[in-house]
Amino acid sequence: MRNFSQGWKILVAIFLLGLSFPYSQGYNVKSKVFLSPKFVLGPGSVENKFYYGIDFPRGHIALKSFNAEVIDEAGNPVPLHETYLHHWAVQKYYGRKDAELLEYNGNRLLRESDYISARNDGICQTNILEQDFGLGSETRGTATHIPDPYGLEIGNPATIPAGYEERWFLNVHAIDTRGVEDRLGCTECKCDLYNVTLDEYGQPLKPNYRGGLACCYDGTQCRLSNGFEGARRSLYLRYTVKWVDWDTSIVPVKIYIFDVTDKETRFSDSTGFSIQHHCQIEYSVEPCKASDVADNGCVHTKRTSVTMPASGYIIYGVAHQHSGGIGAALYREDGQLMCSSIPAYGNGMEAGNEAGYVVGMSTCYPKPGSLRITDGETLIVESSYSSSREHTGVMGFFYILVADRVPESSSFLDVFNKMDSDINHSAFVWGAFVLAGVAVIAAAVGYRRRNKTVGALCSVNRDRVISLSGYPVYPVPFADKIDQTPTICTCQFPGQMTGAGAGHAVERVGLPKMESTRSGSCNPVRKSGPVTMDHVLLALRESKDERDIRIRSLFNFFDAANSGYLDYAQIESGLSALQIPAQYKYAKDLFKVCDANRDGRVDYQEFRRYMDIKEMELYKIFQTIDVEHNGCILPEELWDALVKAGIEISDEELARFVEHVDKDNNGIITFEEWRDFLLLYPHEATIENIYHHWERVCLVDIGEQAVIPEGISKHVQRSKYFIAGGIAGAASRTATAPLDRLKVVLQVQTAQARLVPTIRKIWKEEGFLGFFRGNGLNVLKVAPESAIKFHAYELLKNAIGDYIGEEKDDIGAFGRLLAGGMAGAVAQTAIYPLDLVKTRLQTHACEGGKAPNLGTLTKDILVHEGPRAFYKGLVPSLLGIIPYAGIDLAAYETLKDLSRTYILTDSEPGPLVQLGCGTISGALGATCVYPLQVIRTRMQAQRSKSAAAYKGMSDVFWRTLQNEGYRGFYKGIFPNLLKVVPAASITYMVYETMKKTLDL
Missing domain, CATH: 1.10.238.10 (EF-hand)
Structure with missing residues (x-):
């Protein structure tokens, strides 16, 4: 019976593990990194070449993602403020097997008779937006993976014309902005900065054309600051391709690229009713007038309607915008939002986080089968830019991947993904977290019952x-x-x-x-x-x-x-x-x-x-x-x-x-x-054994979530223990405050999060004290949280005892654990506004090297977001309490037994060994519930009325999963784990010292 009990717990754990990961069929994903041909740029110069016959995976495969970035000869990523990646694009074509590439002005080209273009399924006219994929400055921070079981099919022998073979070409448009007079103007290709009056074909520019691709073509030069000299350097576009071997279970997708400048015309001819699309690629944004400021806050929005040429299900969407972009969206004709994509701007100097540049675009991954479009359906494409200043040569593209069919259900997860809309998908997942916690606690209680004196x-x-x-x-x-x-x-x-x-x-x-x-x-x-x-x-x-x-x-x-x-x-x-x-x-x-x-x-x-x-x-x-x-x-x-x-x-x-x-x-x-x-x-017969474990999860503050155990709630010197525990907690939190600040800052980054650049940024902008921002509130929480927790614990023990018909001291182990968990939830709820303000304080942008004023920040939240904003992220915070305690307890007992058996040769672990076991078990518990902590922090840090505001806990979960993958849920975990050992050690030493000082 005992083995059966353990067996079902393992099955439940496996079941929950399957729920916690996105839909996947376990394909063997392959990955390879390639380099474009070398291109050389000097300050202010422009590269916009086409390279045919580039290195690319071969065979009948399904593409899963494509990412790119500019690097130097040493392989180091080049930041956008040095070389601006205006755009890159990659496209499939069919080349004659015996055809040779020609060199022309640095381009590797083919004769028109030697290749057949294999464009995407988009609707723009010939030679416009034909690429299979492409992005720009945002490429490092934008998710491009195609979810399972979908893939972009290439290399199918049945589709390749006889005498030809499938090949790929690459277009790279990069601008060296080192030493230029107007960096933003150069990236927007303003004609006066390039001193251009003729386009690359020698034709005069259109009247009133102030900037765009016609002025920053290959070989042009942007105006440099007086006296600036800089060396030319060799650069490459490094592109990473991921793919899987083709399989009949893979659902193929088609690529559609919509352009907000599309001018759709309809006419009748001998074949019947036809539609022509005239995509202009780019447009300009005029600066707003004084009257516009009051009306729309200087936002320029451009819209167009497009007609879908086929039916299918959208499985991915992303927009492409330039600096100044606010966001783009795709709507149905009735105004229903289908997909939105919001730019993320950098705030540093390092590659991938360049201040003032678009360093990422949010993506949408609709639930499979949930977003269907029909042949002939009219869609609305919308692109918005800030019009506080003029912008030239901006773009408003929207990429979508469309599958003709929904994959057949072959597992429980497929059925789960197709549940009726009236069943709350996210509630099911979060309920699974609670069930996991209960299963762990049951296992822990069962384990301890078998090991008693x-x-x-x-x-x-x-x-x-x-x-x-x-x-x-x-x-x-x-x-x-x-x-x-x-x-x-x-x-x-x-x-x-x-x-x-x-x-x-x-x-x-x-x-x-x-x-x-x-x-x-x-x-x-x-x-x-x-x-x-x-x-x-x-x-x-x-x-x-x-x-x-x-x-x-x-x-x-x-x-x-x-x-x-x-x-x-x-x-x-x-x-x-x-x-x-x-x-x-x-x-x-x-x-x-x-x-x-x-x-x-x-x-x-x-x-x-x-x-x-x-x-x-x-x-x-x-x-x-x-x-x-x-x-x-x-x-x-x-x-x-x-x-x-x-x-x-x-x-x-x-x-x-x-x-x-x-x-x-x-x-x-x-x-x-x-x-x-x-x-x-x-087992070891020492009164300190249980005492040290209890103080670890109760009075001693080494984690953000703790469940109150029995035995300390009514001792005769409670006030002294509170003082000792409070001082130990304050000392520990202050000593590890820099790691806590780093953790929070990394958690809220949706682009690539790196530890060392984050440290440098804080040091450069705020100095040493910047690492302690928010620590005062963190310390302030210790005393009220502990007092509320213990008071609530006593009340809840009474309530549970009344419910089961027992005295409060006779409610059993599970009753005490339940009371402790609920007491922790009450305390967390009571002090939660302090926690939210602390997070806002730690993530708020630094102005002039000064941290934001606490009172002003709090007032701003209250006035602009309302009182409810102070409780954003509370639910995931509460959901983590019981699972954390259960995992912590089970791991602690297991580690202590292992140390007794294999390390101490059957002698009993002393306080320091128990402290080590407690440190490891606490770290394990924190790691298991860390995704909930990331979700909580992101909800706390974001303004409720911002354009990209999360709609709730499930929205954070799905957007993080779709845009960043499962690793997004573990951003900042390194500094979080790094602070466990010093936090526990400092707490232990200070607590023991205070006990001696207070005669405890």
Whole structure:
């Protein structure tokens, strides 16, 4: 049954993993990087050449993506403010097999008779926008991948004319803007800057033509600043192509390129009704007038209508715009938005993030089958530019990929993608996150229940009595079946019986009875020096030979078959003979700890070694609690030990605990009684064990999400612990603030996010203090969040107890975890506005090297976005709480067991090892829920009324997935993980120091 339970949990995990990734059929994607022929540019010069017969993948394949960038001879990307990539375009053609390329003005060309153009399915007239794909300055930050199971089919032998072969040509238009008089004017090809009056064919320019392609053709020169001199340099267009081998399961796509300058005309001829499209490629934007500022804020919008020549389903869309662009969109005739594409502008100097340039265009990937267009349908293409200044030679293209059919459903994910529209797709995915968290928590609780102390076997406290093993003790619900009066389970060696409440005797679980004439009085040990076995013998008033006899008797008790060794079955049988309830057997763990050489059996020497280590360990703990050093643990000493660990139990619970251990019922615990209580417990018996793990996930602040555990919520020195935890958290957050700032800045970047350039940018613009922007609010959150969390935890425990008909201290482990998670959610919600303002503060553009004013920023959010804006991103933040805690807890217990088995050679991990395990488990938990953190940060950072504002959590998810892939959900994770170790270490050291200072 246990294996079956674990099996379904694994299946659920696999099921959820499948949901979390986009539709994919697992094609073997191939990738190769190519270089264009070399071109040489000097300051102000222009390259606009066509290269036929370029290197390109061969065979019957499906193209999946095409990206390009300008590089120098060393292979370094060249920034746009040095060489502006106006555009590149790649196109398929069919070349005669024996045809030779001709060189003309640096171009590699073919005679017209030697090739057949193979244009896309677009609607523009001949020789206009025929390319298969092409972009411009935005190419580095624009997604071009074609989702599975679609692909652009090329190399199909059936489509290649006889005597020809499929080839490709490349057009590169680049402008060297180093040292030019007007960099923006040069990139917009203003004719006066190029001193051009004739086009490249020697024809006069059109009247009033102020700028565009006709003025910056190949070989032209833009005006340089007086006295500027710069070297010519060799450049290349580096292009990366990804493809898969063609397969019948791939759905082919067609490429359509719409131009906002298209002038569509309709006429009738001998063949019937016809449409002609006259695409102008470029247009100019006039500067706005004073009256326009009040009307539309200086926005120039150009629209045109186009007629679709065929039916199909849109699976990808992206626009191409120049600097000054605000966005482009594709609408149905009735105004329904089909696809929009918004430019992203850089804010730095490095390649891919150049300030003032369009460095990326957002894309749309409609759900397969959701966006159908029909033959003859009229579509509206719209392109908007800022008209605060004049723009010349701007473009407004819209690329779409269209599939003739929807792929056949072949898996659950296909059906999932085709669910009826009234089923909220995103809600299903986010519900899966919650289900994953519940599954992890169930596994963690099940795991911990199998690893509890012998002391647990005698507890009737249905909440949590703290064993001196350091683990929470779960209840054994013994009750009289006649009068329903609970009995107190006591511990007894086989052969001994002790009454336990109302005359109902229950055998004590313990060790085989040994003859002893010694009384149960205290036995103080006065031997100095490090703890050795001599100390143990003195404490037990036992000789070495007597101890040998006792351990041999215990070994023989388990070795009922007299085989001379113990196997798993014998240990399990022995524990059953001790009347340990089935759900609390720990034979597997005891066998694992004893079997030092891992040969699958435990001989006497291995058993003896375990007893030596365990009894010395128990003696050390006993001496720590016995502060009077009188050889006995008094109830008040046990109470003090628990309080020092930040744990309080009721008087009744303490009395029960003492009674479980105190065999002679004299109200004190001798070392012999202490030893018998925990000798067969295979895990570390230390009160600090559970204490250090609890403080790691509760008072100690090493993560952004924590669930409150039991045991610290009612201790008698709560205020001091709050102070210690608050100071430790503040110190930790301040020390790691630079990493937190880097994480947030990287998370919100939709273009390529790089760590080193981001560091340089912050340092250059803001200096050293820039790395600490927002830390004040981060520290300010510590105290109110902790106070609200603990107060809410107490209230929620009461509510859960009322619901299930139990006292608040009897709600069980799952109830406490649920209360802790809900309390964390309440605290997070209460302080969330501070978190949002912190994110805005960290991501707000720096003006003049100064950080934005906190009050002004907060007021701006309130006035322009409303009070609801302060809670943007709250839902993904709350969704991560429970999964994080469950993963953290399960990983922590697993790592601790692994360290005990394989690193510490069966000795128990100390506080520093536990801190290491906690650090790793916390990092794992944070990594698993990191996508939710990225979604939250992006929602927080974006203004509600901005043009590209996210519509909600699901919109962030799909747009990030479509434009950036799954890696987009892990931007900034490196600095996030990098801060885990120093954060945990600083917190631990400061917290321990504060405990000593506050006498805790």
